[in-house]
Amino acid sequence: MTEATASLRPDIVTRPDSEFIQAITLTDATMLVAGSMIGSGIFITSAAMARSIGSPMWLLIAWVVTGVITLLGALSYGELAAMFPRAGGQYVFLRESMGPLMGFLYGWTLFLVIQTGTIAAVAVAFGRFLGVLWPTIGPDRYAWFPQGNVCVSWLGCTDASNAIQLGLSPQRLVALVSIVVLTWINLRGVREGKLVQTSLTIIKTGALALLIVLGLTVGRNVTALAANFRGANFAGSIDVSGAFVVAFGAALVGSLFSSDAWNNVTFAAAEVKNPKRNLPLALAFGTGLVTVLYIMANVAYLNVLPMNGVADGATALARGVSHATQDRVATAALEVIFGAAGATIMAVAILISTFGCNNGLILAGARVYYAMARDGLFFRRVGSLNHRRVPAAGLIVQSIWVALLCLTGSYNQLLNYVIFAALVFYALTTIGLFMLRAKRPDVERPYRAVGYPFLPALYIALTTAVMLLILLSPSTRQDAFLGLVIVLIGIPVYFIWRAVEPAPARQ
Numbered sequence: 161m162t163e164a165t166a167s168l169r170p171d172i173v174t175r176p177d178s179e180f181i182q183a184i185t186l187t188d189a190t191m192l193v194a195g196s197m198i199g200s201g202i203f204i205t206s207a208a209m210a211r212s213i214g215s216p217m218w219l220l221i222a223w224v225v226t227g228v229i230t231l232l233g234a235l236s237y238g239e240l241a242a243m244f245p246r247a248g249g250q251y252v253f254l255r256e257s258m259g260p261l262m263g264f265l266y267g268w269t270l271f272l273v274i275q276t277g278t279i280a281a282v283a284v285a286f287g288r289f290l291g292v293l294w295p296t297i298g299p300d301r302y303a304w305f306p307q308g309n310v311c312v313s314w315l316g317c318t319d320a321s322n323a324i325q326l327g328l329s330p331q332r333l334v335a336l337v338s339i340v341v342l343t344w345i346n347l348r349g350v351r352e353g354k355l356v357q358t359s360l361t362i363i364k365t366g367a368l369a370l371l372i373v374l375g376l377t378v379g380r381n382v383t384a385l386a387a388n389f390r391g392a393n394f395a396g397s398i399d400v401s402g403a404f405v406v407a408f409g410a411a412l413v414g415s416l417f418s419s420d421a422w423n424n425v426t427f428a429a430a431e432v433k434n435p436k437r438n439l440p441l442a443l444a445f446g447t448g449l450v451t452v453l454y455i456m457a458n459v460a461y462l463n464v465l466p467m468n469g470v471a472d473g474a475t476a477l478a479r480g481v482s483h484a485t486q487d488r489v490a491t492a493a494l495e496v497i498f499g500a501a502g503a504t505i506m507a508v509a510i511l512i513s514t515f516g517c518n519n520g521l522i523l524a525g526a527r528v529y530y531a532m533a534r535d536g537l538f539f540r541r542v543g544s545l546n547h548r549r550v551p552a553a554g555l556i557v558q559s560i561w562v563a564l565l566c567l568t569g570s571y572n573q574l575l576n577y578v579i580f581a582a583l584v585f586y587a588l589t590t591i592g593l594f595m596l597r598a599k600r601p602d603v604e605r606p607y608r609a610v611g612y613p614f615l616p617a618l619y620i621a622l623t624t625a626v627m628l629l630i631l632l633s634p635s636t637r638q639d640a641f642l643g644l645v646i647v648l649i650g651i652p653v654y655f656i657w658r659a660v661e662p663a664p665a666r667q
Contacts, residue, residue: 179549181350184354184428184433188354189425189432189442189446190445191358191361191446192357192425192523193424193445193447194361194365194446194450195516195519196421196520196521197418197421197422198365198450198516198517199421199513199516199517199518200281200286200510200514201414201415202457202490203506203510203513204488204489204490205414205417205418206458206461206489207488208414208487209415214467214468215398215467216388216393217395217396219458219462219467223415225412225415226412226419226451226454228622229419229619229623229626230416230422230447230450232615232619233422233447233586233623234423234444234447235443235609235611236590236609238609240592240596241435241439241440241443241607242436242437242605244429245432245439247428247429247527247531248267249424249425249527251531253589253592254266254585254588254589254592256596257596257599258595264650264654265647265650265654266585267532268650269581269585269647269650270525271525271528271529271558271561272646274585275524278420278578279339279558279562279565280562281417282514282517283334283335283336283338283339283514283518283562284335286335286515286518287331287335288331289510289514290334290507291330292503292507293507298330301329302328306327307325308327326567328567332566338518339518339559343555347548347550347555349550350428350431350523350548350549357519357523359516364513365453367512367513368453369453371460371490371493371494372453372456374460374494374497375457375460375461375464376456376459376463379463379497380464381463381465381496384462384463388462388463396467406629406632408629410629410635412630413630415454419447421520422443424520424521424525425439425524427525428523428524436606437607440607461493464493465489490510494506522555522559525558526551526554526555529551530543530545530554536658537657537661539553540661541553542554542557578643580636580640581643581646583627587619590616590623593616594616597612627640
């Protein structure tokens with residue numbers, strides 16, 4: 161697009177050739193926050209969480225805790241986003257507060273695990289739900305493709321069920337195709353990417369709201385209500401011991417992953433109109449909306465399905481929340497309401513949701529690698545924009561690595577890789593907020609974090625506590641340690657990179 165053409169369009173603000181196009185409005189930014197958060201997790205992870213926690217009350221508490229953590233993080237990040245409305249977002253925040261090494265470690269981990277691992281997990285979930293419409297798209301790996309299970313016993317792996325599962329399956333093949341399509345869409349320009357994002361987010365938010373309404377009204381089931389909410393059934397016969405606290409922390413991996421990626425809007429800050437105002441608002445509006453929807457969705461599940469079903473039950477109702485087929489708990493709920501047609505309806509809705517989620521993740525992630533490359537901390541070619549003013553090289557490199565991750569793990573494994581590493585940097589970035597208040601007290605702050613210093617400090621404490629619980633749980637320890645190892649490997653990589661690639665003048 162030429163500047164002459166762009167000047168005729170009121171929704172686009174043109175900037176010099178070397179820079180991005182500011183085309184993302186407050187509505188678009190809010191939809192990017194919500195759309196990046198709502199993917200597949202809310203429709204799947206409650207099943208595994210129910211098996212771990214075993215109590216309707218504690219399941220809901222887990223989602224409330226997750227919502228509180230997410231909102232506290234978003235409110236803290238609003239101040240940083242308004243201070244540094246640049247491409248790269250959280251990478252820039254860490255670079256400015258703690259120096260280039262910490263910024264690099266975040267970008268390094270984002271590329272290897274956090275962003276790409278999330279995209280891979282959501283893409284695999286897309287394949288899983290397409291399997292509802294076409295059962296031949298299953299999870300079994302192809303015998304003709306190289307495969308194997310990697311199990312590290314000292315990291316907590318006990319058998320093939322929690323080993324790293326290498327190989328290609330029909331579900332993973334579908335995941336690869338979806339990644340290629342979405343990367344192509346975003347190569348065409350930010351306008352195309354934001355149009356897909358906003359449209360699909362409106363559709364999937366409406367679908368999730370409809371699921372909630374149906375679950376609370378026509379789907380209310382006497383058996384489920386008695387099993388989940390009557391008398392002592394709500395709290396369950398749970399001894400709140402150290403073992404349960406660890407299990408609760410491990411269960412939070414699912415809900416935190418489902419609520420992750422809210423920070424992605426900061427990655428694309430250079431393309432947001434009036435970012436000093438719109439970024440904090442988008443973070444607050446988007447996370448608030450999704451938090452309410454997630455809590456109510458779980459209330460709806462518990463209105464339709466009993467918490468603990470029998471694994472071999474013949475119907476969705478008998479299986480319940482904890483034993484939904486392939487953990488597709490939302491599908492099981494609609495099967496109870498609409499019969500066999502419910503599975504098809506839910507599958508279509510979730511396919512739209514996961515496709516839209518990955519569009520936002522793919523759009524945003526490449527902006528971080530662009531910012532790193534401009535600082536001399538990533539491949540130089542990635543630090544340039546194509547004729548459509550998008551970081552094309554970053555999008556392509558990202559898609560290649562995501563494709564490889566799709567071949568290395570199941571949905572649950574991929575989310576475990578992601579969330580521990582993400583929590584480390586969420587806590588560090590919020591610590592950086594305190595450091596910037598001390599080091600740069602006179603810098604313009606168009607928005608100041610609500611409840612500072614108490615609420616940001618509470619956010620740091622909560623994320624740290626969850627990380628400790630994840631490390632203590634045998635079911636999540638292996639993947640958490642692998643994520644931590646990836647972060648630490650970045651330290652020597654940084655110094656090697658600096659030695660061969662001197663830092664250029666900052667843009």
